Amino acid sequence: MVLEVVDATKEFVGVKALDGVSFSVRPGEVHALVGENGAGKSTLIKVLTGVHRPDSGQVLHRGEPVEFHRPLDAQRAGISTIYQEVNLVPLMSVAANLFLGREPRTRFGLVDRARMHAEAAEVLVGYGIHDDVRRPLGTLAVGAQQMVALARAVSADAHVVIMDEPTSSLEPREVETLFSVIERLHERGIAIVYVSHRMDELYRICDRVTVLRDGRHVHTGPLADLPRIELVSLMLGRSVGDIREHGATAFSEEHHAGAEPLLRAEDLTSGRRLAGVSVSIRPGEVVGLAGLLGSGRTETARAIIGALPLDSGTVLLGGKALRGNVGAAVRAGVSLLAEDRKAEGIIPNLSVRENIVLAALPRLSRFGVVSRARQDRVVETFIRRLRIKVSGPEQKVAELSGGNQQKVLLARWLCTQPKVLLLDEPTRGIDVGAKAEVQALIDELARDGLAVLLISSELEELLDGADRLVVLKDGAVVSELVGDRLTRDHVLSAIAAGES
């Protein structure tokens, strides 16, 4: 084994990002690392590259226990990483970026530009880059920049290269170049850890696969022996160690939906992310969006509320078009609970009260002056109704646990008295108890006549919670499941099917 992690555990304030995960890479193999959001892929990579140190467990490098204190330690040991976003210096030349930190010197200790440019040009041709290496890196296409990053990583005497979703910003032609580069590395005996959720790519270039879910190791084995549907099942299956029978979630069986759709999104198209998605939700109905990471689930929700610019498509609420402006959508009664609680949800330095009333401020004020009494009444109601555990409404929201923060955000949307709720991963990263409460709440809201769009990476949550499932792949609807067809197998085969 060239690089190995044994029984690593890493905890971030109350959330186990890695729970006893073991992972090993053989020399010269292309090892796929897969899992949904929150599975622990990024944390594992950060442990391998010295960004994080595991709370317990060991990192072995060529069989020897090592401790990487900084990313530089890992780099020196020959472990290179290429991240999704290019992290090079856009204003410096291509060649300078390639040699950053190890520039060839002249006898007088100055940078030997002539040699640097010549060597850079020679190296980069192998990566399909024929541009002038003296150009600023930022003037290259994103794909080409990524190639420079790759060339830089590999030329630094790496024997393990970790690629975190390297193709997410590449054009098809560039993907081919990347694959041929990977092929060459493979021949040179360099091990590659390949993180991606694109099935076709995985099966084309990877030898073995490791699946993580909820911070735990689920499976490692040769990829060729593993049918696609099995792999998808491993990624989405029910939580490990949480194996219970049907009804493990707090959802009840069914809702009584109205006849006419309340929200109708038609032909949503946005760049390469959405290719004509249509979804409609009736009042009292929970519609689930299924699909792998990057299939367009989040983008669909963002497009509906107007936070994602559309190339074409319309969103109708009760027959009236929404103007593609979030403020107008919120006023009309559509709310989005965002996937990333920290980045797009809570306002950390404000109190629980202020976080709850934020979206409803105009309704809680007269002539622009907010009424504290009305705020207090609303906040008290929701703290009690959602059983938010706080020391008081003035506690800072940043001090709450993930589950309680999520309830604060749900309260924020509920006090706007919405008609349509778009819930993007409402139970991610919260503890089991809070999860059941959130699920029961979603149920209750649907029974009260709300139209709910539920996005989840957990198949069980979707199957139990949704009345109808829309399956997305590559930004398009591939299947719509309802009634008897609302089963695990149908969803998995819809996702695993090669063509959309």
Next chain:
Amino acid sequence: MTAATWDRAGVARWLQEYGVYVAVAGLLLFNIAFTTNFLSVGNFRTQLVQAAPVCVVALGMALVIGTEGVDLSVGAVMALSAAVIPLYLGYGALPSIALALVAGLIAGMFNGVLVAYLGIQPIVATLALLVGGRGLALVLANGQLVQLHDPAFLFLGTGDVLGVPVGVFAAALFSVAVALLVGRTTFGRHLVAIGGNRAASVLAGVPVRRVLIGVYAICGVLAAVAGVLSTARLGASDPADVGLLMELSAITAVVVGGTPLTGGRVRVLGTVMGALLMQLVRATLIKHNLPDSTAQMAQAAIIVGAVYLARERSSR
């Protein structure tokens, strides 16, 4: 506060929260004990009058900084408003003041549009007006200092309201108004939310762009007010000199007052105290016959201290 929280970070937090009050109180006590003729009505009037323009500008700056922005153009806007006054003083004091404030409003909205709609970083967007605004002011004034003789206008610089100098009275009034704006209005709460987490505010349906333009507009108007007050006190419109380096004094007052540069929080009383503190530091050193350059260095030390405390807090 319990014993357990008295660690380094705890102390830093406490100092950032209340340090400015402690410092003002300390300086007052020091001067009462060691400075001759400090404890007199006349001296207090002088100190407050001198602090008033900085205080008014700093109030607007605090709002802008609360949105995670900054407005470098306030000094130039003061110059603009000073330049506008003599042009229209013939129509009376009120119309000329009103037009000076309109100039500030337009300048502020210009900044706001650059920041909110064109997405230009605040520091760059307002730098444009920092350079161009004073240039425009000098063009308007033909590059000259103009003596003013309108008694109604000069009253702003020399008169009293209820026994308080007009400038100080105005500063107090604006402080209360800004405090209410931040604490009690949807606009104020939106402003703080935008500074705290802009992406979340967008999804919450907060009219982010409108609020940002409003914030910069208010900052521009307040800078224009300060320009009017300074001009009235000087008895002359001097666009070449009025408000020079005011942006730095205002930012200093805001930061020393405990408003974090990272946005999401506006401390109005702290800002007022910050303006007073910087004034007191200068006065103390001057009264003890230390040159102005020493005062500048003392101010620099205070700024570094305040920013360091803020850093401790954010890296917690």
